[in-house]
Amino acid sequence: MAEYDIVVVGSGIAGLSSAHQLADQGRVLVVDRGAVGQGTSSRASGVITTPVDYPDLPKWASRAIDSFRELDGRGVFTFDEQPFIRLVHSPAYAAMVRGRDDAVMLGPEESMARFGDVVSSPGAEGVAVYDNVGTCDVSAFLATLKFECERRGVDFRPDTTVTGVRVEDGRVVGVDTEYGPIDADDVVVAAGSATPDVVAEHVELPIRPFTWNAVYLDVDGDVTNWPMGGDTEHQLYWRTMPTGDLLVGRENQTFDADPKIDADFERLVDEDLSTFFAFDDFDVVRWETCPIPDATTPDARAIIDAPAAAPEGLVVAAGFHGAGVMAGLAIGDIVRSYVTGEAVDLEVEAFALDRFSDLGRDFPFCSLWD
CATH class of the missing domain: 3.30.9.10 (D-Amino Acid Oxidase, subunit A, domain 2)
Incomplete structure (x- = not known):
């Protein structure tokens, strides 16, 4: 039996959202090279305008905003709705x-x-x-997500660098870290701009850092x-x-x-x-x-996918171009659908890797506003 059912690499919004939504799927571990929630996500402004930044994805935007309302009042988190x-x-x-x-x-x-x-x-x-937008204190949001994950039984291992994903016979078996291997049946890599390097042996991702x-x-x-x-x-x-x-x-x-x-x-x-x-x-x-680079893709929209070219059991969630925190638990919903095989009523294909014909990282900058 593997040490964990699921290992999530990265404890920003993508990692915490994923762990939160997968907590009922067995033993879940979140690993981060730094302190929990102190990477790129911690530098977000707290402007929660998902319907504005994802105008063509109404289901995704609506779910994201609803998730902030769902968490409002838990832990130290409050969601201030304002136009x-x-x-x-x-x-x-x-x-x-x-x-x-x-x-x-x-x-x-x-x-x-x-x-x-x-x-x-x-x-x-x-x-x-x-309307249907608002603001929040990002540090309170991340701290509350961590608290909610722990309350659901999720383990955390901070200050631990993941050096790669371990694969045997085309199937994920865990991750390698600076302190040794960790066995797991599924791995979710949500490590921001470091994600392409973590999965480099197994799949190419067109993700670049910017500030x-x-x-x-x-x-x-x-x-x-x-x-x-x-x-x-x-x-x-x-x-x-x-x-x-x-x-x-x-x-x-x-x-x-x-x-x-x-x-x-x-x-x-x-x-x-x-x-x-x-x-x-x-x-x-x-x-x-930003002292910590954000991550973006050729179209300024994230990749949330279990790519066909990747080994079975590997899911990636990265490249949110500054619109990650505002996606809330919607990120975890799509990640969960890939891990469990459950259907989710969101625009999943909008975040699929196969929308790009060129997976190279030498692409021109695309603004989120475009």
Whole structure:
């Protein structure tokens, strides 16, 4: 008998979500090279806008948001439901919003009347206002997921690097770690940008690391009641923080191995914020770039799959491009379907590896906003 029924590699949102949804399938172990929940996921902003970032996957988006409501009040976690606004510059995007039942498209005059103290939208189509979204404290979310996993009997082994997946006769038999092998019947690799290296002997994954940039602003005026939002033209998002600062974030749209503030983002903050924010006076509290790389794919959408080319019993879940935390337990739902063979009413094929004809890692950057 194997030491564990399932080993999950990685304790970010993908790993914790998977372990949480698989906890009733026997002995489950989560292994991470660092502290539990302290990788890339811990750097997320806490903007939970799954319907906005996955507009073509309504079942996935709905399940993700429902999972935050399901966890609300457990442990130290709370989910703060509030609207999200997006400045819209494309007639096609405006038309898409008008066809949704969870969003309202406001024209320029109406949006200025409602949000004039927050945003300015000269030349824009207006503002899309999304419901069924919210914010959370990410550290509380990850801590609560860990607590819920432990309550369900999941074991954790932090500070342990997994060096590879062990396979015999085409079937997973466990993982190798720096401290020796761990036997398991199934292995879920959810190790972010390290995932391709962990599974390299068995399957190719088109996943590359990149970073996010953020700036914290001390704005002249009270921003505590501002809605969270984003701008389609400048491809950035914002939210107010408990400190009273305004957080503005954006992808660093390169694959530079040295995390740094993107020059275009710095210029945008220094020169262009007044083109969509209705304030002129602010001080930069600090610039921030993720010290831990995020992971992305050629289309900026994750891979959650048991690839046909991979050995039996191997599932991967990685490449979420900053939209992983907001997926909540929906990640674990799809992972569970591959491990157990149970059907799941989600858009599973949207995350399948075979949507890519080229599995190489030398692909151009694709923005999540695209």
